Amino acid sequence: MSNPPIQNLTHQLTYDLGLAIVQGVYPVGTGLPSEADLCIEYNVSRSSTREAVKMLSAKGLISSRPKQGIRVLPESSWNMFDTDVLKWILSSKPSLALLKEFTEVRVALEPKAAALASLSASYQQLEVIEKALARMVDADRGLDDPLEADIAFHTAVLAASNNRFFLQLTEFISTALRVSIRYTNKIKGVPGADVQKHAEILNTIKSRNPERAKKAVEAILDEALELIESRLE
Template structure:
């Protein structure tokens, strides 16, 4: 999708901040410089600056100008921020924070799902699982179905706040899933772990479902730790989901 001048300028500034071109505490160039640099009007630059303020990346004020804030003030639930981080390069700290967040949120949500899931909820999760299985066996977009599987679990909790959190978590979860997908046989080995979670939800067995999701999360954690511990460059994400090739 081609973005308008505002979206394009916002992306360029956001990526510059996340990549460290403008480090924490640094000032962004004055408006006229940014206008010339990006070939846009002052209105476009001002709107982009407002968006960055709303995302917690920068602050503006008289005399102090526009400065980059500490990263613990950035909105890590904002899909744009996650995308910019993915383009800039995923850090071990980012990935470990993500895994800790999953350990806090998903087990509780899956426990509720096992208690409250309706036949329609289960059918939707089953459909997502079938898509994952088909992608492993015949090739295709595994990550999209994996994301739907986990979103389905959050929705089946029938907790409005968890459902809303699920929307915010989507970009974060996609990041984790794309890394796992890039690990050899990662999707194939995770399929039975997903099946165990789904079966426990179908059985309305909360404790069993919670244990099963923890096994799945711990497996993802081990995958990410292997990537981090090799000290190789962490796989960059393009924003385009990885597609599995058909197995001959």
Template sequence: MSRTYAKRSLHSIVAHDLGARIVSGQLAPGDVLPTEAALSESLDVSRTALREAIKILSAKGLIESRPKTGTRVKPRSSWNLLDPDVLSWHFPDPDPAFLYALFETRLIIEPNTVAMAAVRATPDEIKAIGDAYDAMEKAEPGTEAVYLTDLQFHQAILNASGNDFMKSFGMLIETALIGSFRLSSGGPKAHVQSLPDHHAVYAAISHRDPDEARATMHKLLRRTMRQLRQQLGMSVDHDWDKIGL
């Protein structure tokens, strides 16, 4: 699912390296990057490749370059967190607060999106969701297919929503979804246990029942979050019940 280094240009590799350092906190907000000459030498790349990488990171909101003061890491509030690269740099060791924010976003978006799909999906789109579910059932536990078919299922629902923004949302968070599926899989047993919830979502869409579709997707996401907390030993409390998520 991810782009490999072999397929990346040199400046993309440099951007990935620096971006991962920033997201992980190795380079903190307010830190000034070394001079172009020093950074080019330490990374063993040309200044041209480094400048292109700096442009990429600037466009993603991670850094800014100013005359005389150099290139500085911007506050996290300025980062484009929906950028696929910025999302991917949070994995495989994401901060618990980041994971909670991700699942909050999913809890806001996906239950309502599946309700849209229950009303708006075409027969072909419903079939695509069903095919994705069938692929989930056939996926061998512990393999990459588990994550990829799960992603396919959720994206098929977003595509069936009849809302172009939802379709874009699915593409933007592809890397984060894959990462969260891996972290929250809980092993082969968890994959098998999740199948009834996924089938319930598919059935609700097939029956054109938006309320049931919304409720079953909400149940699925909450169960996934509980598994994630147990697997990672997370003790972070949340206030979703108070908020109504």
């Protein structure tokens, strides 16, 4: 019932339960069956059940205390920047509204990351961005996967910012892009136009111009955001 690389029963149960929770299968407040019932329902031992519960509570989805049982926490305490949580949410209720909110975060973060990258990117880091751009060129000719190339480019910029928080967001961004692609990728613009804009980003970073780097990334993301907003009406 899960596609991610499940290693063992505990992880399997964690994914199944996590998905069920974000899907709203268990009511917020006082939901979830008791430990013992979960064992029966999912046919696993108490050890695995407890470990799965602990993993989910570490991600802010649930809390568990004696006598009160296991309850689903309000959505506001879910760790949205946890890759698993994000994956569960996007793959179960990938609303355009949420996609818009996600893109708003990108609009806030990525331009700033590019600006930082323009100031501090090492030669090696520039090369990584350059290679990602080459992949995008290849993708335009059908020689590479367009989505993966695009993701590689944006995560390379994040990594080049040399900021641990932005670096941590690479997984966050790529996960969300991978899941939500089907909502935006449909309409492809002029072939090569996208590559051109990404090349512009690379150039501004290489020329150590933070202001222009910021603007270049903003241009791309604002466009994506507008596309989403236009569909929301």
